[in-house]
Amino acid sequence: MALGKITVNALNLNQGPFPTVEKYFLFIGVGATNPNTLLFLNSDSNLDTELGVADSEIKRQVKAAKANAGQNWACCAIPVADGTLWAPAVDLAMNNNVKVEAIVICTPVAAQADLTAMHTKAEEINTTYGRRLFFIAAAEAIDPTPSTGQTWSAYITALTALTTTLAAMRVSIVPYIYDDAVGIYAGRLCNYQTSVADTPMRVNTGSIIGQDQSTLPTDKDGIIYNNAHAKALNDQRFSVPQFYPDYEGVYWTDGQTLDAAIGDYTVIENLRVVDKAARAVRLVLISLVGDRRFNSSPIGTAWAISKLMRPLFEMSRSYDFQGIPFPAELKSPVDGDIAIQWVTRTQVQIFIKARPSEIPKDLTANIVLDLSAPAQ
Known part of the structure; x- marks a missing residue:
């Protein structure tokens, strides 16, 4: 009769904050x-x-x-x-x-x-x-x-x-x-x-x-x-x-x-925002090396996409205060912003879309007169 065994593992899900070099x-x-x-x-x-x-x-x-x-x-x-x-x-x-x-x-x-x-x-x-x-x-x-x-x-x-x-x-x-x-x-x-x-x-x-x-x-x-x-x-x-x-x-x-x-x-600003995303994505990719949970199955692909989405989500946290918008560095990612292609059993190509917000730099206002008769 087999002896009972108990094993407790503390798993590392790599959820710690990304190190930052921006503005240094x-x-x-x-x-x-x-x-x-x-x-x-x-x-x-x-x-x-x-x-x-x-x-x-x-x-x-x-x-x-x-x-x-x-x-x-x-x-x-x-x-x-x-x-x-x-x-x-x-x-x-x-x-x-x-x-x-x-x-x-x-x-x-x-x-x-x-x-x-x-x-x-x-x-x-x-x-x-x-x-x-x-x-x-x-x-x-x-x-x-x-x-x-x-x-x-x-x-x-x-x-x-x-x-x-x-x-x-x-x-x-x-x-x-x-x-x-x-x-x-x-x-x-x-x-x-x-x-x-x-x-x-x-x-x-x-x-x-x-x-x-x-x-x-x-x-x-x-x-x-x-x-x-x-x-x-x-x-x-x-x-x-x-x-x-x-x-x-x-x-x-x-x-x-x-x-x-x-x-x-x-x-x-385009170079800086993509560099920031790339630094974080690189660390995620390193953590995925040799991890068989990342595979071509639907659940393996979905799990990897969720890991790779994390930098984009963190850079897309915007908020507003009393009607004043405070936009994030990127627009929120949506389905399809990350695509994964298995080239061979061990080589993977990953495509990521980062979408910064618009910035007004050349503004024109057009003013018209309303000379219509007052409403009765």
Whole structure:
């Protein structure tokens, strides 16, 4: 007669929260204090201690990011002696298991090849570590020196050479219209009033912090930067400050990337929202490796789809408060948004649809008169 046996197993259903890297950026730029050192900063950090009392390229951008990101901001930074040699600093961070959403290179690029190198590095990091990130690059400021400096026309023409013909969707480039413009842009992307699905163009979260219309630069002829210059730079895929006549404050244009003209990722919010979903989906896929509960049977397929739906559901939690909508990062997934194809007994292809909400960027109102006779 068999002996009785009791076994109790604690099963792991992998229901823990997904780790987040969103709104956590790495800054690399010239600074004399703590050179080649990986620094971890947040809104409580004393930047004079960490990055030096004196002004520096990296401190200026980190300070602007801190101001524009607001509460709960955090980042990491690596001061270097030569900002054009940023690749070893990136490797230092990656080798120290630093996970970030974006890498901000504070030193202006000199040629299109520098932007290509950033895109290549982003792809290499994804290949090596499975870490999806993008770069924010800087472009030179205008030379306003009378007589020998640049006009806005010459400046914009010179910058155009950086982006013409280039396809690099994991790079967003910001010219130094303000001397801390890169930090302002990075801070707006990290502001916790917004999500990764929001555009830095958003006016409702307020004007940029630390600069205003009185500090807009001039060219060699004394002409002040205006929206015509903003449009010309925006048309060349740069992200720059803009403002609205008779509306106080300075705001931002689209957060453009250097994706090809008809690409899905020409604006930063599209890239960020898909990257966030992809990071979570990757972890789900890892947990499914070798799990025979995921099979081609109807119940096995339904179970796998429910696991893969979880990141989409978590990114689609919207709510409203007293008639004010607070939209989620994605629209709620529906049946058919995930499809599974078994190529062989062991190889699976999975297709996932992520649907972000619409964003109003070009608004037109039409007003008509009602001259009909009053109702009797």
